[in-house]
Amino acid sequence: MDFEALQTFITVVDEKSFTRAAERLNLSQPTVSFHIRHVESYFDATLIDRSPKRFVVTQTGEMVYRRARQVMGVMEKAKAEVYEFQHQLSGTIHIGASYTVGEYVLPSLLKQFDDKYPAIDLRVQIQNTERINRAVQLHELDIGLVEGQVHHQGLSSTPFMEDEMVVIVPEQHPLRETDSVTFEQLQDQTWLTRESGSGTRAMMDSMLEAYNIRPSKLITIGSNHGVVQGVKEGLGVSFISRTVVEHTQAEDLIMSIPYIKIATRYFSLVTPVNEEEISNHAAVFIKEMKQFLSF
The missing domain is CATH 3.40.190.10 (Periplasmic binding protein-like II)
Incomplete structure (x- = not known):
């Protein structure tokens, strides 16, 4: 089965028009018609009853449409899974946390992140707020999660939990x-x-x-x-x-x-004020952290 033709069939049914489907898919109208004939030939059935003034999806067409959407959904999921596998992040993130955050807030966040990105090594250092801020400032840590105020030059802080x-x-x-x-x-x-x-x-x-x-x-x-x-x-x-x-x-x-x-x-996320100094791995961690903690 030609999956491009199957996608064209789905779009034609969704748009209820060959012309609008061609515009949406950036295809010529003859190409759209060719794809529909290919699908009908594959199933050996008329799927769309069409004439210059008539567009009706047949009962067989409705059946094929439902299954086609399922097939394309599975294929998109497979494509996403293959891409994620082939482009899986790897490397190390150095995370610093003050004691309260590191002992009682960070573990659940680490579990959530590790489940999604198992190829990334997580190195966690737990110290008081002053030491964590200093380590981020010196680029010894990628990010910090602290409970105190941040006054160090070159650092940016974002509250994430009260x-x-x-x-x-x-x-x-x-x-x-x-x-x-x-x-x-x-x-x-x-x-x-x-x-x-x-x-x-x-x-x-x-x-x-x-x-x-x-x-x-x-x-x-x-x-x-x-x-x-x-x-x-x-x-x-x-x-x-x-x-x-x-x-x-x-x-x-x-x-x-x-x-x-x-x-x-407030507990705060500490990063270099210059976003270009934040590694890709740390940026992914921050993104997941924001979603997990909803801030």
């Missing part, structure tokens, strides 16, 4: 023993925090300064999980991402403090 910062308090803690926490009771508490350069640390520092809260001690822990575990053990209170709390099954530690409003921040 996140809340919440206060978590040990189950056995003096703040939980009162119906209404006073401003004085918030003073001189031990706060568990991430290291300098972390987006989470920047949010806590900003919060303490904004509400004029005076810690008695800051205990620095280099991971989100460590901070949550420290609060669970009664080491102190903290101001941390709701995403982290939910993924560590620590929602019971969240406490509403009347003097501290829940703060919102």
Whole structure:
């Protein structure tokens, strides 16, 4: 079977006109008529009852039309699959992520991408926001996914997910023993925090300064999980991402403090500001990421 002739038959039926089909396919009208005769010869049946003033698809023609569309659909799918196989991307993407994003957001995105582009190697580096931004700036990483602000020269940032910062308090803690926490009771508490350069640390520092809260001690822990575990053990209170709390099954530690409003921040995609410096592989990853996260 001549697939070009079959496509011509489908177009003629869709357009209900030999002339319009010829224009749509950029063919001459005699060529269109030749294709239709070829299909009718193949099936040994009249598929279109036609005359200068009449155009009617026969019952046999309707049957062939339905099957022809199925056949052409399968062929287009096969063509796309062959093209994708022959032009499959390969190589390596170097991705940097700050701790919150890298531990709790990135894994599902990596799975989605790896299923679609198995020939691409994914190299992931998890560091605090400052280090990831610096590595993208120095082209040691193709892209970064961070939770803090981006002020480095030559970098562009695009928010892709909203996140809340919440206060978590040990189950056995003096703040939980009162119906209404006073401003004085918030003073001189031990706060568990991430290291300098972390987006989470920047949010806590900003919060303490904004509400004029005076810690008695800051205990620095280099991971989100460590901070949550420290609060669970009664080491102190903290101001941390709701995403982290939910993924560590620590929602019971969240406490509403009347003097501290829940703060919102954004996770951001970091790339070189010059788009020509973004590799093709990284561009594909960004495209898939935008579709997956709908931003």
